[in-house]
Amino acid sequence: MADAVAGRTPPSVALVVVAYQAAEHLPPLLESIAALDHPADRLETIVVDNGSTDGTTELLARRYSWVRVLPQTRNLGFAEANNVGARAVDADCVAFVNADMPPARFPSCISRFRRPRLQ
Numbered sequence: 001m002a003d004a005v006a007g008r009t010p011p012s013v014a015l016v017v018v019a020y021q022a023a024e025h026l027p028p029l030l031e032s033i034a035a036l037d038h039p040a041d042r043l044e045t046i047v048v049d050n051g052s053t054d055g056t057t058e059l060l061a062r063r064y065s066w067v068r069v070l071p072q073t074r075n076l077g078f079a080e081a082n083n084v085g086a087r088a089v090d091a092d093c094v095a096f097v098n099a100d101m102p103p104a105r106f107p108s109c110i111s112r113f114r115r116p117r118l119q
Contacts, residue, residue, distance in 0.1 A: 013092070018048050048085045
């Protein structure tokens, strides 16, 4: 799909979300990601689960099969979990997203990846 603004295919974007005991925060976030105006084949969502015991991984498996889940056996901490997610990405752009990020921020965040770069 060609990007109407830049006149070319939009970049692939990976969203890396670190989650720890985030079952209550993830649904609004993931619903807003699913509704983004970005080609689905150019958008990947990765959730690094930091050893949650609140049903986070079960929720993801049950309701969000399109999310790539990287379960960890223990809480690695925020920085190391982001590194785990970053190493799993094969996209043009990576955005690190907090599990409790207000969903309204996504459209403007993703649209920035579609702007032409200065040469």
